[in-house]
Amino acid sequence: xxxxxxxxxxxxxxxxxxxxxxxxxxxxxxxxxxxxxxxxxxxxxxxxxxxxxxxxxxxxxxxxxxxxxxxxxxxxxxxxxxxxxxxxxxxxxxxxxxxxxxxxxxxxxxxxxxxxxxxxxxxxxxxxxxxxxxxxx
Numbered sequence: 001x002x003x004x005x006x007x008x009x010x011x012x013x014x015x016x017x018x019x020x021x022x023x024x025x026x027x028x029x030x031x032x033x034x035x036x037x038x039x040x041x042x043x044x045x046x047x048x049x050x051x052x053x054x055x056x057x058x059x060x061x062x063x064x065x066x067x068x069x070x071x072x073x074x075x076x077x078x079x080x081x082x083x084x085x086x087x088x089x090x091x092x093x094x095x096x097x098x099x100x101x102x103x104x105x106x107x108x109x110x111x112x113x114x115x116x117x118x119x120x121x122x123x124x125x126x127x128x129x130x131x132x133x134x135x136x137x
Contacts, residue, residue: 004126012064013118019062020114023072027108035073035081036114037088037105038121041096042067042132052091070121073105081107102128 016036026032039048048069054061058074073084085105092101104124111117 004122004129009122009126012068013115013122015064016062016070016118017114019060019070019072020117023074023108024114032075033077033081033108035076035078035084035105035107036117036121037071037073037085037103038069038125039071039088039092040068040102040125040128041092042100042102048092052088076107078107078109081105 020034020036023032023034027034039052041048048063048067052061052069052071054071056074060072060074062070062072064070071088073081076084082105085103088105089101089103092103102125104121106117106120108117111120
């Protein structure tokens, strides 16, 4: 079972923060919004890099583990970020059932910093993993 211990979470957060530098800068300087989605599939054999198809050149896929990834959606408002997240979810759900799958998205309009966006997503993933473990007992 996948776990999100402190060291691992910090490593992932650092990778995502580094990837978000350009987007955060443009948001602060020019008010160009972006969204961040976190995807996880509990199936160990799932390879999200093979399932996720990024359409726009300005969006970015970040593979953290074979079954854990982030996607940055550039130039996107809150409403459009929900639609992009739904499209991403549809791509992955073909291979993972609802109980095997976690996906949440947050936009730059909802959080004041990239680190708060990331923490929000990882907190929600941690809660999902905790609840999934309870169901197995």
